[in-house]
Amino acid sequence: MGWEPVRRTRAFEDVIAQIERRIADDGLTVGDRLPGERQLAEQLQVSRASVREAMRVLETLGVISSQAGRGPDAGAVLTSRPAGALADLLRLHVGLSSLSMREVAETRMMIEQWAVRHAAGRASPAHLERLREAIGRMERAATPEEFVLHDAEFHLTVAELSGNRLLAATMQALRATVRTYAVRAVRRLGTTDLLMDDHRKIYEAIETGDPEAAATAIAGHLARAYPGDGPS
């Protein structure tokens, strides 16, 4: 018979489903605690090992964070860290060559352009201040590593400014993935003067609220920082 062999649901999958159901039904949100592993195991009639495997999955996906010991912060607490999960995913798939740096860089270009367009004219004084600080730190950076760190801070602030957390998290993960390439690129350039000019242009376009100028500036910036498409 041509049936797809229906894989029986594994115990830990059931645990995940039950926890998901509780989140929906009981209206649990970020900051709330889940029952302890032993208690969950008893409630769901599975072994603690299965509960732990489910916890690993949820932790990997960035929705819980575990802490040993006692007190309000101990145990499994619901969190929201999608960026870490995305970064792990990208790193592993790039390592496996099932994603190329070209695709990662391309995606980054797309998101950065979109984000800067939506950030233009929307920045609060506090956000503008953060952008200026990042620029200042870049100017004072002594090493390529340091420069790239603050460069990432600048671009991440722009992404947050766009008002889309999914894109901001994705940006963060993409940045982390290309980090070593970025350091190498900066080192190859020798000077960061041109990059700093780009940043100032981007900042001005955001402050004055000119989406197209911002998009053009960031496109030039990324092309300058990553000429060609990079290796792999």
Add this chain to the structure above:
Amino acid sequence: MGWEPVRRTRAFEDVIAQIERRIADDGLTVGDRLPGERQLAEQLQVSRASVREAMRVLETLGVISSQAGRGPDAGAVLTSRPAGALADLLRLHVGLSSLSMREVAETRMMIEQWAVRHAAGRASPAHLERLREAIGRMERAATPEEFVLHDAEFHLTVAELSGNRLLAATMQALRATVRTYAVRAVRRLGTTDLLMDDHRKIYEAIETGDPEAAATAIAGHLARAYPGDGPS
């Protein structure tokens, strides 16, 4: 002292790191098998439980796929299923309200526009055939569920056509996340005539290689299918 408490590396994290190292050093790629859980446990001097937790993480990230039994396909095999991982991530974070449907829909709009621009003029005859088939199936669909299924097939083909696997996988995950909303939207519309007109316009723009017409058509299409930004 203001030290960050350095959390000691957990055993399963070490296992993941070692497996990652093997992938890099030994040049393992999709399709290759990993040693069995018992063997890995002995090699890395950890318990099988820790190895299994690492396996769960890798499976969650879409990098391995486990199968019991014997033979070439048994055991943990390296795979590449980023879409499933992304879909799980989105579903959980939306459930936790740490991501909103607005952000998901917005991201989808961005990717679809980018993809259709890059797909225009690049489609092989086989791809065009797939698009036509999807359109045909949509026309013959008897229920909203069926329509949405083939609609997703159409849009996913466009995403694959763009030549960026990361974006294609993300699209697939985004589609899966909004699926129930899509079904509801189609049901509310009553007729799918307007949506089908959109699809034909998009197809033509891709075939004739007109990126801007394609982008405009898809923007209108998504706005029509998801008026407003949807709930939540």
Add this chain to the structure above:
DNA sequence: GGCGGCGTATGGTCTGACCATACTGTGGTC
């Protein structure tokens, strides 16, 4: 009132066992 130490709840790890699954090789049968 402050402070030190013990109790304890929590995650982290290990061991060893057993079950379910699916191939592999063996031996018998026609």
Add this chain to the structure above:
DNA sequence: GACCACAGTATGGTCAGACCATACGCCGCC
């Protein structure tokens, strides 16, 4: 010789129970 049934076995899936490490809460002493 070809085919087929069945035992063997390697693999993941699950369980039970133990012990360790950590960090807070509580209690009693000073």
